[in-house]
Amino acid sequence: MSAATAVPAPDAAPGPPVIEARTLTKRYGAVTAVDGIDFAVRPGESFGLLGPNGAGKSTTMRMIGGVSQRTDGSLTIMGLDPERHGPEVRAHLGVVPQQDNLDEELTVRDNLIVYGRYFGLPYSYLRPKAAELLEFAQLTEKADVRVDDLSGGMKRRLVIARGLVNEPRILLLDEPTTGLDPQARHILWDRLFRLKETGTTLVLTTHYMDEAEQLCDRLIVVDHGRIMAEGSPAALIREHSSREVLEVRFGAARNAEVAAQLQRELPRVDRIESLPDRVLVYAHDGESALEAVTGLGLEPVTSLVRRSSLEDVFLTLTGRSLID
Numbered sequence: 614m615s616a617a618t619a620v621p622a623p624d625a626a627p628g629p630p631v632i633e634a635r636t637l638t639k640r641y642g643a644v645t646a647v648d649g650i651d652f653a654v655r656p657g658e659s660f661g662l663l664g665p666n667g668a669g670k671s672t673t674m675r676m677i678g679g680v681s682q683r684t685d686g687s688l689t690i691m692g693l694d695p696e697r698h699g700p701e702v703r704a705h706l707g708v709v710p711q712q713d714n715l716d717e718e719l720t721v722r723d724n725l726i727v728y729g730r731y732f733g734l735p736y737s738y739l740r741p742k743a744a745e746l747l748e749f750a751q752l753t754e755k756a757d758v759r760v761d762d763l764s765g766g767m768k769r770r771l772v773i774a775r776g777l778v779n780e781p782r783i784l785l786l787d788e789p790t791t792g793l794d795p796q797a798r799h800i801l802w803d804r805l806f807r808l809k810e811t812g813t814t815l816v817l818t819t820h821y822m823d824e825a826e827q828l829c830d831r832l833i834v835v836d837h838g839r840i841m842a843e844g845s846p847a848a849l850i851r852e853h854s855s856r857e858v859l860e861v862r863f864g865a866a867r868n869a870e871v872a873a874q875l876q877r878e879l880p881r882v883d884r885i886e887s888l889p890d891r892v893l894v895y896a897h898d899g900e901s902a903l904e905a906v907t908g909l910g911l912e913p914v915t916s917l918v919r920r921s922s923l924e925d926v927f928l929t930l931t932g933r934s935l936i937d
């Protein structure tokens with residue numbers, strides 16, 4: 614699915630933000646992990662933090678979840694400061710951490726029930742709730758199986774189900790599909806779409822641009838603890854990239870030299886980027902750009918025309934690839 618067809622937030626409502634950060638800052642000694650960021654998450658929307666490893670995404674999530682104290686700035690969840698109103702804030706939040714911290718010794722169902730007990734929820738609520746969540750996570754048949762028998766995708770779905778045990782208004786998902794194969798990712802995305810339809814606010818971090826394009830109504834692009842850009846995937850692509858991208862490969866030894874030649878001799882394209890393994894030509898019409906390249910007598914080893922993506926936005930904003 615392209616960014617232009619990203620799923621809208623049917624339940625996103627105007628009104629006070631459910632999460633608001635102002636000049637939010639976190640330092641670890643000399644390292645500034647989060648460097649004075651401002652953002653607001655609206656009720657019912659799916660909001661993303663997109664950035665490479667080390668950008669400060671998990672640190673921001675930990676501050677929202679109330680497990681890490683900010684160094685400076687302000688942060689409110691449903692109008693409450695998580696550092697001063699921890700239990701009230703946690704009642705509104707579901708948390709899906711980056712690592713699967715399930716209890717491997719317990720069954721699938723008992724992982725939900727035992728977790729719910731931490732919230733002080735009674736068995737009379739938890740038994741039917743666990744059945745409902747297992748249905749949602751497509752794990753009903755695995756209810757009595759030990760967690761260490763589950764596949765990676767099933768474990769992620771169980772962690773999401775566990776995060777929903779207290780019926781949170783906001784679900785925090787830190788890198789929800791890292792390490793999953795494509796099929797498992799798609800099943801998980803489908804579950805998150807369904808959750809979004811119920812009006813649950815989703816806040817997720819990812820370094821996968823396709824995940825951000827699929828799931829997020831709005832996102833911030835973060836790098837080195839700072840916000841580089843903010844908007845819907847489609848708006849970010851419109852603002853920071855061309856409509857199409859021509860990717861051409863000339864062999865590692867020639868790419869940089871060819872890119873320099875194209876800079877000089879293709880004045881009508883928007884921009885040219887030289888990566889170690891390929892040259893990117895940003896243009897409104899990629900096929901015409903390819904004709905212009907071959908018209909210069911250059912024959913790429915491979916060529917591909919595609920729509921611009923958030924990966925291109927990141928490259929434009931930072932000069933680096935998201936997956937570096």
Ligand SMILES: Nc1ncnc2c1ncn2[C@@H]1O[C@H](COP(=O)(O)OP(=O)(O)OP(=O)(O)O)[C@@H](O)[C@H]1O
Nearest residue numbers: 641644645646664665666667668669670671672673
């Ligand atoms: N407990 C800590 N002590 C010291 N430095 C930390 C700590 N946690 C994070 N950092 C540093 O803060 C910066 C941001 O890390 P963070 O984990 O928030 O990034 P991220 O965008 O979530 O990346 P990743 O996906 O790899 O977790 C990094 O430079 C990291 O090394």
